[in-house]
Amino acid sequence: MKTAIKLAYRNLTGAGLRTWLNVIVLSFSFVVILFMKGVMSGWDLQAKTDLTQWEIAGGKYWHQQYDPYDPFTLSDSHAPIPPELADEIAAGDMVPLLMTQGSIYPQGRLQSVLIKGIPAEQSLLKLPTHQLDTVTEAFPAIIGAMMARNLKLEIGQYVTIRWRDVNGTFDAHDILITDIFSSNVPSAEAGQIYLPLETLQEMLSMPGETTILTFRDEERERTSVEGFSLKTKETLTASIDEMLKTKEVGQGILYFILLLLAMLAIFDTQVLSIFKRQKEIGTYIALGYTRGQVVGLFTVEGAMHSVLAALVGALYGTPLLWWMAKNGWTMPVDTSEFGVPIAQTLYPVFSPGLIVSTTLLVVLITTIVSYWPSRKIAKMNPTEALRGKIQ
Amino acid sequence: MEKSVISIRQLVKKFPAGKGEFTALKGIDLEFNTGEFAGLIGPSGSGKTTLLNIIGSLDVPSTGEAVVLGSSIGELSAREAARLRKHSLGFIFQSYNLLAVHTVFENVEFPLLLLDYSASERKKMVQEALEWVGLTDKTDSRPPKLSGGECQRVAIARAMVKKPSLVLADEPTANLDADNSHHILKTMETLNRELNTTFLFATHDEKVIGYLRRKIFLKDGRVDKEEWVKQTP
Numbered sequence A: 001m002k003t004a005i006k007l008a009y010r011n012l013t014g015a016g017l018r019t020w021l022n023v024i025v026l027s028f029s030f031v032v033i034l035f036m037k038g039v040m041s042g043w044d045l046q047a048k049t050d051l052t053q054w055e056i057a058g059g060k061y062w063h064q065q066y067d068p069y070d071p072f073t074l075s076d077s078h079a080p081i082p083p084e085l086a087d088e089i090a091a092g093d094m095v096p097l098l099m100t101q102g103s104i105y106p107q108g109r110l111q112s113v114l115i116k117g118i119p120a121e122q123s124l125l126k127l128p129t130h131q132l133d134t135v136t137e138a139f140p141a142i143i144g145a146m147m148a149r150n151l152k153l154e155i156g157q158y159v160t161i162r163w164r165d166v167n168g169t170f171d172a173h174d175i176l177i178t179d180i181f182s183s184n185v186p187s188a189e190a191g192q193i194y195l196p197l198e199t200l201q202e203m204l205s206m207p208g209e210t211t212i213l214t215f216r217d218e219e220r221e222r223t224s225v226e227g228f229s230l231k232t233k234e235t236l237t238a239s240i241d242e243m244l245k246t247k248e249v250g251q252g253i254l255y256f257i258l259l260l261l262a263m264l265a266i267f268d269t270q271v272l273s274i275f276k277r278q279k280e281i282g283t284y285i286a287l288g289y290t291r292g293q294v295v296g297l298f299t300v301e302g303a304m305h306s307v308l309a310a311l312v313g314a315l316y317g318t319p320l321l322w323w324m325a326k327n328g329w330t331m332p333v334d335t336s337e338f339g340v341p342i343a344q345t346l347y348p349v350f351s352p353g354l355i356v357s358t359t360l361l362v363v364l365i366t367t368i369v370s371y372w373p374s375r376k377i378a379k380m381n382p383t384e385a386l387r388g389k390i391q
Numbered sequence B: 001m002e003k004s005v006i007s008i009r010q011l012v013k014k015f016p017a018g019k020g021e022f023t024a025l026k027g028i029d030l031e032f033n034t035g036e037f038a039g040l041i042g043p044s045g046s047g048k049t050t051l052l053n054i055i056g057s058l059d060v061p062s063t064g065e066a067v068v069l070g071s072s073i074g075e076l077s078a079r080e081a082a083r084l085r086k087h088s089l090g091f092i093f094q095s096y097n098l099l100a101v102h103t104v105f106e107n108v109e110f111p112l113l114l115l116d117y118s119a120s121e122r123k124k125m126v127q128e129a130l131e132w133v134g135l136t137d138k139t140d141s142r143p144p145k146l147s148g149g150e151c152q153r154v155a156i157a158r159a160m161v162k163k164p165s166l167v168l169a170d171e172p173t174a175n176l177d178a179d180n181s182h183h184i185l186k187t188m189e190t191l192n193r194e195l196n197t198t199f200l201f202a203t204h205d206e207k208v209i210g211y212l213r214r215k216i217f218l219k220d221g222r223v224d225k226e227e228w229v230k231q232t233p
């Protein structure tokens, strides 16, 4: 094996240009695959960070009736804030959120919205709720940028909302857009408006009630609270993991194409060299190699392309990827239209595990691709190989 | 003390040809002892290379027997045959068959890599072999930069570096001019005397024939006649 590596290295460096062309193509795949994987894990991190900061914090209590996928449950999912949680709320470590279904009438059009009531003084979530602390005739409201764009709403604009009160009768009032925020978190923005908690409680005649409670401390032991169910941070981020997994399938196809291109170069080199180097193969056998050992040598030669590619890739990839990780990668299209939690500028994350596993994968595949055509050597007749007569 | 190196009995070699068979060797009986400087001589197609390849364990007899250094060629496994070549045989080819991308040193070192010598031993042995052929000043050159004569001297050094018992040389001078031919033949003759290595040539070159101490004339796959040259003390 040591001899094969030494010989393979000599053969490769001796072959010059052809080797380096392959190595560069392969190193390019290396760097691009690493980059894309880095973007994926950066995205994962960003999505979770944003989701945490804007929506879930350390976890939540949901009213037992509450089901985010079924808006009809909303009319029943509210209850007075449990008194045992009052201290945590007072300390600013827990935020109640009341929700109801409603409609909004921008420019005379109707669109249904989720109306959320949140305390203006909260600082647990990144939402600019202090902008709700405005005294106006209309209700102060904040909305997300996606929503604002869809409905063509701007700060300072008035718009009518309609909702059903406890008795089921419709009620309407104007709201004033006091702020528009951009969170990269669709579930915190899409189709929803935020009003001051007390305002919503009054609108619905549900004083002191809430639908969910978001808390800061994810570590704390939490006992069950009557009428509410606990949702840990893990459960709440599971949907992101799910989403990224599906994205990864799409990425997988791209890796596959990239790898295929690189492997084609290696495969082609192997097939050609087995044909062109017949005499050399015969010579190895005359000098005491078994045909199996020659197959081994050619396989190591092919695989060594990927080792050299890793080194060459590291040479220009390290500064490039480091720069990307530091300055981020700004996507050329407007990402808020994607409907997935993605920031305009992503900061790729390159963990050692990612780098090592990608490298091992490429080396493994290169080895297999090199071995495949080399098996032909095992069928060669050495005397014919020596004469270079095999077609 | 003379010892049998090669013992060939009733050797027949057939090749598939078209629908039938072609018999390249039609019953050869030969015996070679340690230290011989012998040659298979004959016109093109007489079976010289075929016989040399069988002796070199690169091919096998169809019938009959070829025992080389105690091993019966037809009965060796591929692994055993490779082992025989690795340890005991040296090959010299008409077209040199050097590894073009390796340096002279690396070419000569090659057989030693297979034999697990240490780096310092290898260095010493390669140096010595290059001294035998007078190429110590070209260790770092690569074959494409060398003349034909120099290439063949590298090939001789590569065949001799592990001090094999038997060296097989197929038309070693076919690509060389007269001066270079004499040079490499003298080199081989000296090595034959000093290391007592057995040399077996295949040739139809008069210059080579002039150096041989035993001449085996092949014709149509048969031994036509043999001549021994009286050794001058």
Ligand SMILES: Nc1ncnc2c1ncn2[C@@H]1O[C@H](COP(=O)(O)OP(=O)(O)OP(=O)(O)O)[C@@H](O)[C@H]1O
Residues within 6 Å of the ligand: B015, B016, B017, B022, B024, B042, B043, B044, B045, B046, B047, B048, B049, B050, B051, B202
């Ligand atoms: N692999 C093979 N398949 C079929 N026929 C072969 C094969 N190898 C050799 N022969 C035939 O066997 C005969 C002897 O060939 P061989 O190469 O031994 O001759 P040679 O004496 O070395 O000739 P030359 O001086 O041209 O090298 C030739 O007629 C050749 O065509």
Ligand SMILES: [Mg+2]
Residues within 6 Å of the ligand: B048, B049, B050, B170, B202
């Ligand atoms: Mg021949």
